[in-house]
Amino acid sequence: MNNRFEGKVALVVGGANADESHLLGFAGLSALEIARSGGKIIIGDIDDEAGNRSVDKMKKAGLTAKYVHMDVTSESDWSATVEMTLSLYGRLDIMIMAAGIPDRGETIDTTEVDKWRQVMDVTNLGMFLGTRAVVGPMRKNGGGSIVLISSMMAKVVRDQANAYATSRAGMTHFARSAAVQYGPDNIRVNTVLPGWTLTPFTSNAFDAEWMERLAKRVPLRRVADASDIAGPILFLASDEAKYVTGSELLADGGVTGWIGPMD
Ligand SMILES: NC(=O)c1ccc[n+]([C@@H]2O[C@H](COP(=O)([O-])OP(=O)(O)OC[C@H]3O[C@@H](n4cnc5c(N)ncnc54)[C@H](O)[C@@H]3O)[C@@H](O)[C@H]2O)c1
Secondary structure, three states: OOOOOOOOEEEEEOOOOOOOOOOOOHHHHHHHHHHHOOOEEEEEEOOHHHHHHHHHHHHHOOOOEEEEEOOOOOHHHHHHHHHHHHHHHOOOOEEEEOOOOOOOOOOOOOOOHHHHHHHHHHHHHHHHHHHHHHHHHHHHHOOEEEEEEOOHHHOOOOOOOHHHHHHHHHHHHHHHHHHHHHHHHOEEEEEEEEOOEOOOOOOOOOOHHHHHHHHOOOOOOOOEOHHHHHHHHHHHHOHHHOOOOOOEEEEOOOHHHOOOOOO
């Protein structure tokens, strides 16, 4: 164990999949690594089974972690979670916001209005409420790091999943404006833009054949796993990125820079 996050308190929202005996999510793995590197963790999510299981395992391993049920679209859930973090650990230094839901297969014509609102709310209302909820305590500490998990879909689009792509583009732009507003408080706000990654979010859609097809479109010739994305998240969360704010960190294996195979 290194001490990269010694003394830091991190709220990781959408990080329930942090149990290594199951498929990891990348926010989940980031939470696990922060705890292993000396940090104290709160995981917020709506998946109570995965969240409780992950935190039980962390505690058995001697790590400092707590799970709380919270819905990112609820302002009162955010304030209760932040209050609980402060009463448990006395401070808040890092917030990673990774909650997301898909609208795979939907075109503009087929997307129900409720589905559009749901996708936009989880991502865009979630990042807005979350940022507002954490900046107060971060200011008191003399700074902090907010990492918003966007997607390479903020840069490119498909012939479907319009709400998802639109919400992700909004996320990267929101991070820029938050970086400007909170820069004087030494609060950094950045986005990570993951490419295709095998996690619980994609495991239903990514069978072996589909992953092989996707890999041909990736310059690095493979679909990512959680560790490929946790590295960039942890970099932005850490003091190694102390002069990085308002930035987008693409972790897509090169996909968005490539026009695709020419044959
Ligand atoms: N896996 C990929 O290929 C990929 C690529 C780009 C972006 N992303 C995004 O990365 C993020 C993390 O996903 P992951 O792939 O690590 O999978 P994941 O399933 O581990 O993470 C998503 C989490 O969000 C939680 N969540 C959903 N709605 C919520 C709500 N209203 N309130 C609180 N939590 C909620 C889920 O319960 C889940 O634990 C997601 O936003 C996803 O859209 C994933």
